[in-house]
Amino acid sequence: MKRACTYCGRIHDYSYDCPMKPKPKGNRDKDIEKFRSGKLWKAKRKEILERDKGLCVVCRLGLCGEPADLVPADSVHHITPLTDDFDARLDDDNLISLCAYHHEQAERGEISAEKLFKAVEG
Numbered sequence: 001m002k003r004a005c006t007y008c009g010r011i012h013d014y015s016y017d018c019p020m021k022p023k024p025k026g027n028r029d030k031d032i033e034k035f036r037s038g039k040l041w042k043a044k045r046k047e048i049l050e051r052d053k054g055l056c057v058v059c060r061l062g063l064c065g066e067p068a069d070l071v072p073a074d075s076v077h078h079i080t081p082l083t084d085d086f087d088a089r090l091d092d093d094n095l096i097s098l099c100a101y102h103h104e105q106a107e108r109g110e111i112s113a114e115k116l117f118k119a120v121e122g
Contacts (some may be wrong), residue, residue: 052097073097
């Protein structure tokens with residue numbers, strides 16, 4: 001028997017497991033959610049924003065064009081994602097202050113992790 005898939009809109013066999021179906025959250029996802037709402041992350045986020053003077057490091061250093069000194073940072077980005085290395089979640093060398101625009105680029109991989117690590121170092 002076939003049916004319309006609610007995840008991709010195609011017609012599949014009833015027993016077919018569509019790859020578009022969301023995966024159930026595992027323990028790692030729960031750990032990440034708990035961490036992001038905890039005191040340790042909030043304190044570390046504040047510390048990193050202060051270290052970077054509340055400015056987007058990519059804008060300030062001109063990593064993606066001309067430097068723009070006074071672009072405020074909206075977020076602190078994990079260069080190595082929490083899903084890849086949860087143990088590095090509080091490492092100063094893995095955290096960088098970014099504006100919303102550059103944070104989205106970093107999340108999509110349009111700004112390489114290598115560039116971001118060099119920016120934190122120097």
